[in-house]
Amino acid sequence: MTRPIIGRVAPEQWRSTGATAPGQRTVGEPGTARIAVDLLGGDHAPAVVVDGALRAVQDDPSLHLILVGPAEATDAVFAALEPAQRHRITVVLGDSAVRAVAEGRADAVVSAGDTAVTVVSATRALGCWPGVRRPPLAAVLPTATGHLVLLDVGSTVDPDAETLAVHARLGAAYATAVHDVPEPRVGLLTIGTEPGKGDRLRRAMPRRLAGLPRYIGLVEGHDVVLGEAADVVVTDGFTGNVLLKALEASYSRLGGPESTRAAVLLGVKGVVVVCHGAATGADLAGGIAFAADLHRRAAIAAIVTSLSDNPVLTYNEVSHD
Amino acid sequence: MTRPIIGRVAPEQWRSTGATAPGQRTVGEPGTARIAVDLLGGDHAPAVVVDGALRAVQDDPSLHLILVGPAEATDAVFAALEPAQRHRITVVLGDSAVRAVAEGRADAVVSAGDTAVTVVSATRALGCWPGVRRPPLAAVLPTATGHLVLLDVGSTVDPDAETLAVHARLGAAYATAVHDVPEPRVGLLTIGTEPGKGDRLRRAMPRRLAGLPRYIGLVEGHDVVLGEAADVVVTDGFTGNVLLKALEASYSRLGGPESTRAAVLLGVKGVVVVCHGAATGADLAGGIAFAADLHRRAAIAAIVTSLSDNPVLTYNEVSHD
Numbered sequence A, B: 001m002t003r004p005i006i007g008r009v010a011p012e013q014w015r016s017t018g019a020t021a022p023g024q025r026t027v028g029e030p031g032t033a034r035i036a037v038d039l040l041g042g043d044h045a046p047a048v049v050v051d052g053a054l055r056a057v058q059d060d061p062s063l064h065l066i067l068v069g070p071a072e073a074t075d076a077v078f079a080a081l082e083p084a085q086r087h088r089i090t091v092v093l094g095d096s097a098v099r100a101v102a103e104g105r106a107d108a109v110v111s112a113g114d115t116a117v118t119v120v121s122a123t124r125a126l127g128c129w130p131g132v133r134r135p136p137l138a139a140v141l142p143t144a145t146g147h148l149v150l151l152d153v154g155s156t157v158d159p160d161a162e163t164l165a166v167h168a169r170l171g172a173a174y175a176t177a178v179h180d181v182p183e184p185r186v187g188l189l190t191i192g193t194e195p196g197k198g199d200r201l202r203r204a205m206p207r208r209l210a211g212l213p214r215y216i217g218l219v220e221g222h223d224v225v226l227g228e229a230a231d232v233v234v235t236d237g238f239t240g241n242v243l244l245k246a247l248e249a250s251y252s253r254l255g256g257p258e259s260t261r262a263a264v265l266l267g268v269k270g271v272v273v274v275c276h277g278a279a280t281g282a283d284l285a286g287g288i289a290f291a292a293d294l295h296r297r298a299a300i301a302a303i304v305t306s307l308s309d310n311p312v313l314t315y316n317e318v319s320h321d
Helices: A047-059 A071-080 A083-088 A098-102 A115-126 A161-179 A221-226 A237-254 A281-296 A299-309 B047-059 B071-080 B083-088 B098-102 B115-126 B161-179 B221-226 B237-254 B281-296 B299-309
Strands: A033-038 A063-069 A089-093 A108-111 A137-142 A147-151 A186-189 A215-219 A232-234 A262-265 A271-275 B033-038 B063-069 B089-093 B108-111 B137-142 B147-151 B186-189 B215-219 B232-234 B262-265 B271-275
Touching: A033 A047, A033 A098, A033 A281, A047 A063, A047 A083, A047 A089, A047 A281, A063 A071, A063 A083, A063 A098, A063 A281, A071 A089, A083 A089, A098 A108, A098 A115, A098 A271, A108 A281, A115 A262, A115 A271, A137 A161, A137 A237, A147 A161, A147 A237, A161 A186, A161 A232, A161 A299, A186 A221, A186 A237, A221 A237, A221 B237, A237 B221, A237 B237, A262 A281, A271 A281, A281 A299, B033 B047, B033 B098, B033 B281, B047 B063, B047 B083, B047 B089, B047 B281, B063 B071, B063 B083, B063 B098, B063 B281, B071 B089, B083 B089, B098 B108, B098 B115, B098 B271, B108 B281, B115 B262, B115 B271, B137 B161, B137 B237, B147 B161, B147 B237, B161 B186, B161 B232, B161 B299, B186 B221, B186 B237, B221 B237, B262 B281, B271 B281, B281 B299
Parallel strands: A033 A063, A033 A108, A063 A089, A108 A271, A147 A232, A186 A215, A186 A232, B033 B063, B033 B108, B063 B089, B108 B271, B147 B232, B186 B215, B186 B232
Antiparallel strands: A137 A147, A137 A262, A262 A271, B137 B147, B137 B262, B262 B271
């Protein structure tokens, strides 16, 4: 092992003798997951990222982490790791963990950095599926009866009706592919179930969602907690983010069901998981485990298959470019 | 006492020998509160309204209720009441409980009917304060540290920035007048506290709120649960309604703090309390008790005083007609 070159920032400067190294484009072994993490993502980075990384590799013996950041951070983090940890945690110079996925050096990326920055860099580096212009962030929320998919939780704050309809389809495909729900019930989050309720955006939505196999109509805030009405709840990224953060705080405070405090970006060609800026080490470890699980399930391929197989949710129909 | 005229709907047809009767314009005695309730308001009306009314008069010996509805409902309800209950619960023919307040026959109105209808009829019958064109609904939510005022929770779903700024002032005046907070901290609900976060509406807001004595800036979903950051949280009626219903369900499910599941309409010249359409008898009783409390505190006058006294929140400054 060579000492890192202190102060020199180069995207391909690898910092450990771990499984992956520059030029060595590897394919993940069965079961293994190589997760790239933004070392400076999060309000308390890099300490909280290192904490999360150590927790994650301790919990999962088949995990390899690639921490990506500028030299100042990578030097310190590299020096702080025990030799045994360096075998599982690679520290590399770079400005974006997403690139490691785009270049095939990682199977998924996790970031607690600025959500907008992550979404833009993931969209550019990985590309979107046909028909997707504004990839939504989907969170899995525990409910009284199981769990549901809530999206968007912060990617697109001023969506138009067409964007929300695409998000509904992506959320349904996710529920089918990852939660094994053959025909997920999709509800539109609004403020009353009588026709005509809701704001301008919501009033324009129902006819656009009518083509979904199981569009169950309008749902309300309490339905996101109870979970009896829908498997997928679609809303704009502003309302979804406010609601997600409030419910997480409520569950945390009252000892409610534990949830992974991370969201997955749907519609990009790769596994991208986003944590809150205020994420703790445990939250980041949860986000890393979530990303590894999605990779091992081959979730992206399964979602694309779900979109293709469904007579209404055809892959082409999603396209409206 | 005469038998009601079955099938004839006349606003002034009074159904009991209670304290108030047509032509007898009475002023509430000290301590007493005369609350008008829409008999057909709510998904399970009129049964749920009668249940709520009976609970409310049992809990509060100084309460007089005026249940307002069409003949079919009033006949049945009147017949179902015991003679002792008829002394405290007046059943009257009419199409709107709000009118009883406008005409001085009630001190406050409670409705679990369609929110939009109640807001419009209250605005027309009672009038708004200068500068208020779209009165917001304010809910008091329990938090980890006490309680806070959340508004709007469903009156104005597509507000402009100016409307939201007026709502912030009304919410602050309410916190001062009813919660005895001399300089309430007002936060704008959004999805990240860095400048530039949020949707179009939110990005236009901060400069409009800068004039508040204690505008503390941007708050997030979890701040509505924790309550440490702000005494008043302002948002649009869509987000506020979704958030309120989700948190109520969460608290109810997890045994969290109990809250009055009712909201008060601010900016109209009278006490108007709105319950959810899905309100239970207990919820309606809570709404009635809330309305009675606001009347006994002379809350409306105190809010107007608070707006007038505050050098920034001057009564005239609110006006922008």
